[in-house]
Amino acid sequence: MDTGEEFGPWLARQLKLSGKTQAELAEELGLTRAAVSAWITKRSVPRPTVMGEIAKALGTDIGTVHTRTTDTQAGLPVTWYHRPGYPDGGRDGGNAAAFAFDADVQVLARETCQNSLDERLAENGRPVRVRYTIHELTGETLGAFRRAILWDDLHPHYAAVSEAASHQKVGRVVDAGVRDMFEKGRLVLLRVDDYNASGLTGDDYDDGKFAAVVRRQLESLKSGSGAGGSYGLGKATLWATSALGMVLINSTLSVPHEGRTERRVIGRLELPWRSVDGQPYAGPAWLGRPDPDSPGAQVARSWWADEETVENLHLTRDSDEPGTSFLIVGAHDVASLEQNGSDNDTEAEDEDGVVDDGTRDIRAMHRRLVEALGRDFWAAMTGGGTRLPLLETSVRTLRNGQVVIEEEKVDPTAAQPSRTRALRAYYEGTTVERRTEAGQVACRTVPFKLPLAGGRRGTLGTHPAVLLVTDAEDADGVPNQVHSLRGNRMTIKKSGVSGLPLGVNSFQAVLLAGHAAGNETPFAEEAEEFLRAAEPPEHDRWGQTEELTLRWSHTAHRRIARLTTEVNAAVKELVARPKRSGGEGSPKLRKALTVGRKAAPRRGPGQVLPELDGLEATIGEAGEWRITAEVKLPRGDELPAMTPMVLLDVRSGSRPRLDWAELTAVDGCVVEDGILRFSPGARRAVFRGSTDVTSHPVRTTLTRLVLELRAGKGE
Structure with a gap:
């Protein structure tokens, strides 16, 4: 029957919790102190008949003593511990780490999902499963939850913060959150559960994942180069998303602590400095069981909660699979409120006659979470060949326990169809060198030259990053972009490609670097480490950072700029249409198009004029010529203005000139009074x-078009 913690350590903790000594327990049991000491030191265990007497002495039932999967409820009760004010009179206006992020559920999704990916248990090969639950509480359901979090004990602290709200940003947010809860009679909980993750392992105070998340700020224990986070800031988004500054936690551990794994519970409250009944408090507070080993048994530590407690706190997990549940109390999303502000002016009543002015808010939060997960983690959710997905995500929305929106599993093929197709083709080995059919995925390696560490000159080695290019689809969002990612397959960098060739079909591209290109790829580990150091706390780009400067050099970011140049060049080469003589279109139309080409005159020593390099044309409904032309620009700081001339080809005599009905710039130039002026530094x-039909001497279909580019005003 003994399935939980070893008897000795468990009994020692229960004696501390109940305030009993070994001698007092021995006296109640009618035994010697040596017998109790032998239990504590694990030299022996009590007989079954004595177990019942121990249960009575501890004020619990015989089952709890036998299984030892929870603490007894006797002794020190669960309560809030508020950190006392600093003896030197210092004051904090809130947690500075939380100011690094906005109250935005899309930012929350990016940071929490990244953390879950970093904590994934990779040994079993299964993905980490992350579920977001939006739960609006009203009426008695809200009242029961307030009692569970001991709201009456917290109220004086919130009142003190609200009183000083005009002087503190955090205070104003908290004051608004409290007023929203009482004036509107509603509270939104947002829970983030992950499964197949490590859980918050380690001691309450010593180095470990639990202390790093619950006790400390700006500490990251992620040592692997493939980890997404490195600043210890991501967890701050949990508290930044709470208008009440409160997060409750229930963790199932992958490694036992105190002989236990399930229902390790604690809460943390982030408030600014405040004074309550003349007593100053520094800011944070913890919900837990008072630690008998702390001075005055005041400091709260985590406790092993029973099932009823976690249910009352809305922290019940679906299974005993390792991972952590974070409950954000009073979740708010500024972007959702802005998008739905006008809608909330019109109130509706639910079946019980309760005014519903918040359902739109939680529906908007649901929609934005799904959108963010699909946009940022499509690659982590994609598998193919022997490569399995690293991540599964879903979002559901409830109100007082009733379903508002069914659980929606995020589908990467719906969020990013082109890019998932490209990544799957790479995993399955079905890419091609050059696309010849729609839907194909072109693959190219791009050299990424890694510098030597410590400011030394030279190159450590060349990492072959993988570039994938395929046709774009409408659901992808902005076309002609490159999404760059590394080991954990979260999208880090999104960038367009400038100077694309004329007439390029819309495409999407993916750059795989570091471990994302494959663990066996040369210098994958080194590339992963370098790129991780090149990411800011937002993990949304690669560039110069303080860590990159300290570990490599102040010019190390140039290696990334060079990689970008190589990627853009490869993309242009892969998406360029094959050159065809006479332009594009039907054979009959191609015969009707001519680009006027003459020996390029020089404007001065070494200076060559811009030159027409491509022409596409169609005949419009009104009979006008519609043309798109590309100009090749020579190097130079100041290029001469040029005038495009459209003419009709004839067998003899001068060519009739047509007038422009419209002339517009597309890229690399501007049009002023029919003259092209080119952008400095542009190469194309x-x-x-479109021509003016009234200037056509004959019907368009019977003519051949000639386009010339003349210097100056075209004389």
């Missing part, structure tokens, strides 16, 4: 135009 320019 594109412009469009």
Whole structure:
């Protein structure tokens, strides 16, 4: 029957919790102190008949003593411990780490999902499963929850913060959260559960994952180069998303602590400095069981809760699979409120006649969570060949325990169809060198030259990053972008490709670097470490950071700039249409198009004029010529203005000139009074135009078009 913690350590903790000594327990049991000491030191265990007497002495039932999967409820009760004010009179206006992020559920999704990926138990090969639950409480359900979190004990602290709200940003947010709860009679909980993750292992105070998340700020124990986080800031998004500054935690551990794994519970409250009944408090507070080993048994530590307690705190987990549940109390999403502000002016009543002005808010939060997860983690949720997905995510929305929106599993193929197709093709080995059909995925390696550490000159080695290019689809969002990612497959960098060739079909591209390119790829570990150091706390780009400067050099970021240049060049080469003589379109139309080409005159020593390099044309409904032309620009700081001339080709005599009905710049130039002026530093320019039908001497279908580019005003 003994399934929990070893009897000796368990009994020692229960004696501390109940305030009993070994001698007092021995006296109640009618035994010697040596007998109790032998139990504590694990030299022996009590007989079954004595177990019942021990249960009575501890004020619990015989089952608890036998199984030892929970603490007895006798002794020190669960309560809030508020950190006393600093003896030197210092004051904090809130947790500075939380100011690094906005109250935005999309930011929350990015940071929490990244942390769950970092804590994934990779040994079993299964993905980490992350579920977001939005739960609105009203009426008696809200009242029961307030009692569970001991709201009456907290109220004086919130009142003190509200009184000083005009002087503190955190105070104003908290004051608004409290007023929203009481004036509107509603509270939104947002729970983040992960499964197949390590859980908050380690001691309450010593180094470990529990202390890093619950006790400390700006500490990250993620040592692997493939980890997403490195600043210890991501956890702050949990408290930043709570208008009440409160997060409750229930963790199932992958490694036992005190002989236990399930229902390790604690709460943390982030408030600014305050004074309550003349007593100053520094800021944070913890919900837990008073630690008998702390001075005055005041400091609260985590406790092993029973099932009823975690249910009352809305922290019940679906299974005994390792992982952690974070409950954000009073969740608010500024972006959702802004998007739905006008809608909330119109109130509706539910079946009980309760005014419902918040359902739109939680529906918007649901929609934005799904959108963010699909946008940022599509690659982590994609598998193929022998590569399995690293992540599964879902979102559900409840109100007083009733379903508002069914659980929605995020589908990466719906969120990013083109990119998931590209990544799957790479995993399955079905990529091609160059696309010849729709839906194909082109693959190219791009050299990433890694510098030597410590500011030394030279190159450590070349890491072959993998570039994938495929056709874009409408559901992908902005076309012609490169999404860059590394080991944990979260999208880090999103960038467009400038100077694309004329007439490029819309595409999407993916760059896999570090472990994302494959663990066996040369210098994958080194590339992973370098790129991780090149990410800011937001993990949304690669560039110069303090860590990159300290570990490599102040010029190390140039290696990333060079990688970007190589990637853009490879993309342009892969998406460029094959050159065809005479332009594009039907054979009959191609015969009707001519680009005027003459020996390029020089404007001065070493200076060459811009030159027409491509032409596409169609005949419009009104009979006008519609053209798109590309200009190749020579190197130079100041390029001469040029005038595009559209003419009709004839067998003899001068060519009749047509007038422009419209002439517009597309890229690399501007149009002023029919003259092209080119952007400094541009290597290509594109412009469009249509002819004035009234200037056509004959029907368009019977003519051949000639386009020339002349210097100056075209004389």
